[in-house]
Amino acid sequence: MKAKILIRPKQGILDPQGKAIERALPALGFEGVSGIRVGRLVELEAASTDRLAELCEKLLANPLIEDYEIELENGG
Amino acid sequence: MKAKILIRPKQGILDPQGKAIERALPALGFEGVSGIRVGRLVELEAASTDRLAELCEKLLANPLIEDYEIELENGG
Numbered sequence: 122m123k124a125k126i127l128i129r130p131k132q133g134i135l136d137p138q139g140k141a142i143e144r145a146l147p148a149l150g151f152e153g154v155s156g157i158r159v160g161r162l163v164e165l166e167a168a169s170t171d172r173l174a175e176l177c178e179k180l181l182a183n184p185l186i187e188d189y190e191i192e193l194e195n196g197g
Numbered sequence: 198m199k200a201k202i203l204i205r206p207k208q209g210i211l212d213p214q215g216k217a218i219e220r221a222l223p224a225l226g227f228e229g230v231s232g233i234r235v236g237r238l239v240e241l242e243a244a245s246t247d248r249l250a251e252l253c254e255k256l257l258a259n260p261l262i263e264d265y266e267i268e269l270e271n272g273g
Contacts, residue, residue, distance in 0.1 A: 127238050142239075142256060151252055153244030162203050162236040163218075168229030176227055180218060 123194040124167055128182045129160035160187070199270040200243055204258045205236035236263070 130136045138159040146154055163181050167173060173191050182189040206212045214235040222230055239257050243249060249267050258265040 129238065129240070139239075145256060146252075149256060151248060151256075154241055154252065156240075156242040158240045160238040160240070162205065162238045163215075164205070164232075164234045164236070165230055166232040172227060176222075176230065180221060180225060180227075 122167060122170065124165055124170065124173055125192040125194065126163040126165070126173075126177055126181060127160060127190045127192070128163065128177075128187050129189075130158055131186055131188050134186045198243060198246070200241055200246065200249055201268040201270065202239040202241070202249075202253055202257060203236060203266045203268065204239065204253075204263050205265075206234055207262055207264050210262045 130139075136158050139157040142157050142159065143155065146152070161181075170191075170193060177189040177191065178184050206215075212234050215233040218233050218235065219231065222228070237257075246267075246269060253265040253267065254260050
């Protein structure tokens, strides 16, 4: 089945990419946007979901600084 | 309101990060995982949603090689 994995910087961890975007916004004329956090999106097709959490912890996310969330599609 | 923006490499565009992960999987003992595509996740708080698409096109995504999807939360 298809899985969508959302990886985000943990609460309290600095997110320099998000800060850089926030600083760029006024120069581009955007206002009223705040709290930007940049993470990663990994989409994959897995024969079984048994080891997806392990896959996230070992390969996709850095559990020291990132949280992950697994969303299953196709009736998972 | 809160918005979640999913940015993915377009269909047909090479995704070297995804390929690298796919190649690493067998060495780590994972099988049955395929079709890995790596994108970005941007979460933000916006006063209005009027210009979110423009924000995505101008700042967050590269529309030549990436597709984006905006998901609104908090009753958006």
